[in-house]
Amino acid sequence: MNLMLLWSTLILGLLYGLLVLGVFLTFRILNYADLSVDGSLPLGAAITATLIFNGMNPFLATLLAIPLGAAAGLITGVLHTRFSITPLLSGILTMIGLYSINLRIMGRPNVTLLRHDTIFDILSSATGLSLRLSQTFIAIAVIVVTVIGLYLFLNTELGQALRGTGDNEVMLRSLGVNTDGMKIMGLAISNALVALSGALIAQYQGFADINMGIGMIIIGLASVIIGEVALGVKTILGRLCAVVAGSVLYRLAIALVLRISFIEYTDLKLFTALLVTIALISPEISKKFRPAPDLALLEERTGGAERAGN
Numbered sequence: 001m002n003l004m005l006l007w008s009t010l011i012l013g014l015l016y017g018l019l020v021l022g023v024f025l026t027f028r029i030l031n032y033a034d035l036s037v038d039g040s041l042p043l044g045a046a047i048t049a050t051l052i053f054n055g056m057n058p059f060l061a062t063l064l065a066i067p068l069g070a071a072a073g074l075i076t077g078v079l080h081t082r083f084s085i086t087p088l089l090s091g092i093l094t095m096i097g098l099y100s101i102n103l104r105i106m107g108r109p110n111v112t113l114l115r116h117d118t119i120f121d122i123l124s125s126a127t128g129l130s131l132r133l134s135q136t137f138i139a140i141a142v143i144v145v146t147v148i149g150l151y152l153f154l155n156t157e158l159g160q161a162l163r164g165t166g167d168n169e170v171m172l173r174s175l176g177v178n179t180d181g182m183k184i185m186g187l188a189i190s191n192a193l194v195a196l197s198g199a200l201i202a203q204y205q206g207f208a209d210i211n212m213g214i215g216m217i218i219i220g221l222a223s224v225i226i227g228e229v230a231l232g233v234k235t236i237l238g239r240l241c242a243v244v245a246g247s248v249l250y251r252l253a254i255a256l257v258l259r260i261s262f263i264e265y266t267d268l269k270l271f272t273a274l275l276v277t278i279a280l281i282s283p284e285i286s287k288k289f290r291p292a293p294d295l296a297l298l299e300e301r302t303g304g305a306e307r308a309g310n
Contacts, residue, residue: 023220039098044195069195077184
């Protein structure tokens, strides 16, 4: 793999890192399987690409993706909490509805940005940096700000309530916490991050496509699991950094697999499924290869402790 391909993989992995952070927020923190990300990522790409295509400032167009993504998460949360629709089905309903909304926003299946300035082009022109360096700077800056922001938020009282809702909803409700509101807020933040990811990816790739969100939930879950298994950290900040690293590792794995002669692009979904499966079963496999505890030594230590206590 040459240096330019590795560099591109790193940038794309960081941009998808926003998606992965959003999936982590719902899947791990909130304990909620949210499938609406398959619609909110192209939503962010569609609105940003369309506005840039029509002459709006790219930075403003990118920022507008955030509230629209939050609105998508809000709809999913309301369907689940107010109308008792299961998490899986509420996400599917939002995802299906967003397909038509995204198509209506773009007016056609895809919008190209090849002849329009993006935030990367503007930064490159303003600073004199190369386009590649501008892309790298923005990707790193956005990820760092997002990780720090999520870390600080999750350690606030409101963030602790959000984490508690995912850990033990019944207990939090007995303490007077509005767990339905926590779910809606978590879904809104998650989908806002996903939409921002779509907005940046569309500008990086130079187009927005109606089908670019297909399978994003699988990619997000794969990155989360890969990061957790690879780094194995337990702190909140460590886990946030781990899932971003998982996004980069996933993109690196995809780039390496595509260089194998008999692997085609259409095989990527199968490869992702296999990768997630291996990551999920690896802890169980590792347990089988751990040495069995010495029961005699354990009993001797336990007995010694009991005698010392007496």
